[in-house]
Amino acid sequence: MRCQHRARLTLALLVCTAACGNSERSANGVASKSAAHVRAERRAYDGAPPVIPHDVFSANCTACHNEKGLLVPGVGFAPNMPHAKTVGVGKQARCTQCHVYRKTEETFRDSLFAGLHQDLRKGRRHHVFAPPVMPHATLMRENCQACHTGPAAREEIRCRHPERTRCTQCHMERTTTTEFPPAVRRTD
Amino acid sequence: MSDGAGRRTFLKTLAAGSVVAAFGCDSKRAEQLADQAVPAGIDPSELNWGKAPCRFCGTGCGVEVGVHKGRAVAVRGDEKSPVNKGLLCVKGYHLPGFLYGKDRLTHPLRRQPDGSYQKISWDAALDLIAEKYGAALDDHGPDAVSIYGSGQWTVFDGYAALKWIKGGMRSNNLEPNARLCMASAVMGFMTQFQSDEPMGCYDDIELTDDIVLWGHNAAEMHPVLYSRMLEAKRKRPTMRIIDLGTRRTPTSDYADVYIEFRPGSDLAIANGILYLMLKNGDFDKAFIDKHVVFMRGIEDVDEIGYGCFGDQAERYTFKDKGRRSNIDELRTFLADYTPEKVSAISGVPVAQIELLAKIYGDSSRNTLSTWCMGVNQHYRGTWMNNLITNLHLVTGKICKPGSNPFSMTGQPSACGTAREVGTLCNRLPADMLVTKPEHRAKCEKAWGLKPGTIPSKVGYHTMDLFRAWTRGDVKVMWVQVTNPWQTIPNLDRIGRNWKDDQFLVVSEIYPTVTSAVADLILPSAAWIEREGVFGNSERRTQQWNQLVAPPGEAKEDAWQIIEVAKRMNMGHLFPYTDDNWHEEMYEEYRSLGLGTGKDLASYEQLRGARGLRWPVVDGKETRYRYTAGHDPYVKKDDVHFYKAKKYGEKAAFWLRPYHAPPEEPDKDFPFWLCTGRVLEHWHTGTMTRRIKELHQAVPSAYVEMNPADATALGCSEGDVVRLKSRRGELDLSVVTRGRGRPPRGSVFVPFFDEGRLINRLTLDSMCNISKEPDYKKCAVSIERV
Incomplete structure (x- = not known):
């Protein structure tokens, strides 16, 4: 229950912060975390499946995380999935194979792991007028709209032309893999 | 900013x-x-991406690891890998985190008389190990030394250990934790085909019509393969998934049919299917005549025992004796397995037994049987392996794309190292055995050793090894990449006595319950901190390069072994150059299997490939063994079991009866206890618990219970109860609305939690042939605390 309470509170805070605008603190005086911080906290690195930031609401995740996403009054926005439908929808989706709940805030042992967190403000493009290059692979992220348009889209990566749906016509996926250099031979 | x-x-x-x-x-x-x-952003284009197989389960998913300034910072599923095609599970996605726990072991540590550990140099540590092994050999002989390794060993580690102990110290006391995991599958394939490992491969998932999962929760334990099954079914709705289990799991949730049976009664169910197929005329007589012989072994339960009672509790060495049988004897034998009788034993409705017989007997549909720990960790595990394969042999549903018996392995290199290198007390590389003079001679020749160097005496199997250790018969043990003080069943039997003349070395990456009883702890390089080769469930050999430096003074396990061997004047076993020893060692190992049907790909080819399935001949991998058009060793027109010389190059069908479990619930201990893994944690959790996301998802072990049982006990979700078996007790919190739902009278406890050691309760009964212990069946009582 504590977990559910916290999750609801976090979501409520996000909505609240949004509504209050220019304030470091939400209406009830609890310090809120920035959106970028919250985003980083929910995934080990950019590209890792985010953890589920709320308690179990339903056995069927796609009831809320559906094609358009769902605004749940008083709770928050349940975004659409970036995954293509081929991965399995509805009852056949194995969401919890990759996305896990948080049963505790504690850790087992301290960790020095620091994952990739890219600066979303710095996209790469060929020249100043060229369309930005995708910094990630599209596997499991076939549905660009889920993250780049709509209420869940972060400001830095929000698309200015959501009416154009053929994204890959202009934005290229970086398909080449930087192969790791040949084996590092031990010297001892 | x-x-x-x-x-x-x-x-x-x-x-x-x-x-x-x-x-x-x-x-x-x-x-x-x-x-x-x-944190300050990293430009993704600054990352170097290197390939590696996943470090965790036996699926062998390909991953690409993103390295930035010498540290692993990201992972992505390798889209070029035919295994996972870019998808991973939550453990795979969080791989790099396990390298960076703050308590990584970075220096050799020597236990002091007061129980504390002091840093010592590598030189001092290696000298000490060499001295202890040398003294044990001098004073007590080769039976007193041992190495206990792992299906998570790379090929290099396992091969170095095998060569050192068998060719150097002249002992066969070499065992992997795969004895606790895959030994029954090994003996299943060996008794029927005289060659280990499956004929089929993962491609069958997309090609089959019916998948029958025998007692394994693939949705959690082989999640990416289960995703492939679900995706295949989505594309082809006529495909069916049949889940046989002793409790409902996430696998059951997605299955078309769920069949719940009483623990141990799978033996009766398989025989019941055979009974019905024989009665219905579903046997493929032409295939049987051409490719199958019938065999029958020892069946007397008093003679066989369970490996854990009376004298067998100290030493269990039962050996099966086979004799030729025939289909008429089979008909008489199966008369005991009418659907009604099987239903009475198993609790499975007659209609479901008939359905299974119909699935296996339907020659118009392909059938894939899969299994893992439910079948292998079984007091008659080899028998169960035999019985499932029997279903395929009598119907000819074998060696065909889409129709095969397929055992899934638990560990990333259970096949590649434990089974193929042969790091077991009776084996040598490439299906060879220490008991066969020609096999020993072949290895001695390849290794440049005097004839007669490799001993013919079979060493202790894992269970007897730890019993011998506890008695003090084994003086020195080196444990690498595994955690036996958490995983051996009936754990309290193997306490550490701190006898003066025993010495335990543990190579680890983190402090564990096993390193806590070590005399010497060595810091190991893990996964991408060194170069490696793993082999997965479908015979796929995968190579990776070192991508990051190990922390502190950590070294790879193979190097540790070689350095000790050198100090014992056994350096001649490792005549490799300093700068290319991995490739040279691999090529030497590979030479032992060439031309035998166990041909591995060359190191050069592996470097560029996303793994290759052996036999690899002329650079081409093999999807289906023993099958014309696939296996280059098959010259005949259809199927040829060319490795089974003993059976006239045919496969052996073994008649195997039902035996009751060694311990069943009774008045004093009224519940079944089953143990196992969960999706988020790998084995004893030493790696996955150090990953924040995984630990936070499943922070501790619990007892999964039927809500009706909880109500009857007067407890509810979250209450703490005490589980007691005849061997030990443990307090756990109750979960009634978890991902698994055991039937009434049955509970499940995961074993990853070092703070809640469920193996203090489990029974050390084991398979009579493979000597693999049964972690799935014992009796417990439960009371509120």
Whole structure:
């Protein structure tokens, strides 16, 4: 229950912060975390499946995380999935194979792991007028709209032309893999 | 960041997923977005990506690891890998985190008389090990030394250990934890085909019509393969998934049919299917005549025992004796397995037994049987392996794309190292045995050793090894990449006595319950901190390069072994150059299997490939063994079991009866206890618990219980109860609404939690042939605390 309470509170805070605008603190005086911080906290690195930031609401995740996403009054926005439908929808989706709940805030042992967190403000493009290059692979992220348009889209990566749906016509996926250099031979 | 707090807050607000933001964002403003709480960004184009197989289960998913400034910072599923095609599970996605726990072991540590550990140098540590092994050999002979390794060993580690102990110290006391995991599958394939490992491969998932999962929760334990099954079914709705289990799991949730049976009664069910197929005329007589012989072994339960009672509790060496049988004897034998009788034993409705017989007997549909720990960790595990394969042999549903018996392995190199290198007390590389003079001679020749160097006496199997250790018969043990003080069943039997003349070395990456009883702890390099080769469930050999440096003074396990061997004047076993010893060692190992049907790909080829399935001949991999058009060793027109010389190059069908479990619930201990893994944790959790996301998802072990049982006990979700068996007790909190739902009278406890050691309760009964212990069946009582 504590977990559910916290999750609801976090979501409520996000909505609240949004509504209050220019304030470091939400209406009830609890310090809120920035959106970028919250985003980083929910995934080990950019590209890792985010953890589920709320308690179990339903056995069927796609009831809320559906094609358009769902605004749940008083709770928050349940975004659409970036995954293509081929991965399995509805009852056949194995969401919890990759996305896990948080049963505790504690850790087992301290960790020095620091994952990739890219600066979303710095996209790469060929020249100043060229369309930005995708910094990630599209596997499991076939549905660009889920993250780049709509209420869940972060400001830095929000698309200015959501009416154009053929994204890959202009934005290229970086398909080449930087192969790791040949084996590092031990010297001892 | 120079932006004012006000703007930051405003922009945070916009980015927070609120509904107020309008579309559109010009690049200038995007640049102004700032947040001090998030670490400075890394440009993804600065990463180097290297390939590796996943470190965790036996699926062998390909991953690409993103390395930035010498540290692993990201992982992505390798789209070029035919195994997972870019998908991973939650453990795979969080791989790099396990390398960076703050308590990584970075220096050799020597236990002091007061129980504390002091840093010592590598030189001192290696000298000490060499001295202890040398003294044990001198004073007590080769039976007193041992190495206990792992299906998570790379090929290099396992091969170095095998060569050192068998060819150097002249002992066969070499065992992997795969004895606890895959030994029954090994003996299943060996008794029927005289060659280990499956004929089929993962491609069968997309080609089959019916998948029958025998007692394994693939949705959690082989999640990516289960995803492939679900995706295949989505594309082809006529495909069916049949889940046989002793409790409902996430696998059952997605299955078309769930069949729940009493623990141990799978033996009766398989025979019941055979009974019905024989009665219905579903046997493929032409295939049987051409490719199958019938065999029958020892069946007397008093003679066989269970490996854990009376004298067998100290030493269990039962050996099966086979004799030729025939189909008429089979008909008489199966008369005991009418659907009604099987239903009475198993609790499975007659209609479901008939359905299974119909599935296996339907020659118009392909059938794939899969299994893992439910079948292998079984007091008659080899028998169960035999019985499942029997279903395929009598119907000819074998060696066909889409129709095969397929055992899934638990560990990333259970096949590649434990089974193929042969790091077991009776084996040598490439299916060879220490008991066969010609096999020993072949290895001695390849290794440049005098004839007669490799001993013919079979060493202790794992269970007897730890019993011998506890008695003090084994004086020195080196444990690598495994955690036996958490995983051996009936754990309290193997306490550490701190006898003066025993010495335990543990190579580890983190402190564990096993390193806590070690005399010497060595820091190991893990996974991508060294070069390696793993072999997965479908015979796929996968190579990776070192991608990051190990922390502190950590060294790879193979190097540790070689350095000790050198100090014992056994350096001649490892005549490799300093700068290319991995490739040279691999090529030497590979030479032992060439031309035998166990041909591995060359190191050069492996470097560039996303793994290759052996036999690899002329650079081409083999999807289906023993099958014309696939296996280059098959010259005949259809199927040829060319490895089974003993059976006239045919496969052996073994008649195997039902035996009751060694311990069943009774008045004093009224519940079945089953143990196992969960999706989020790997084995004893020493790696996955150090990954924040995984630990937070499943922070501790619990007891999964039927809600009706909980009500009857007067407890509810979250209450603490005490589980007691005849061997030990443990307090756990109750879960009644978990991912698994045991039937009444049955509970499940995961074994990953070092703070809650469920193996103090489990029974050390084992398979009579493979000597693999049964972690799935014992009796417990439960009371509120």
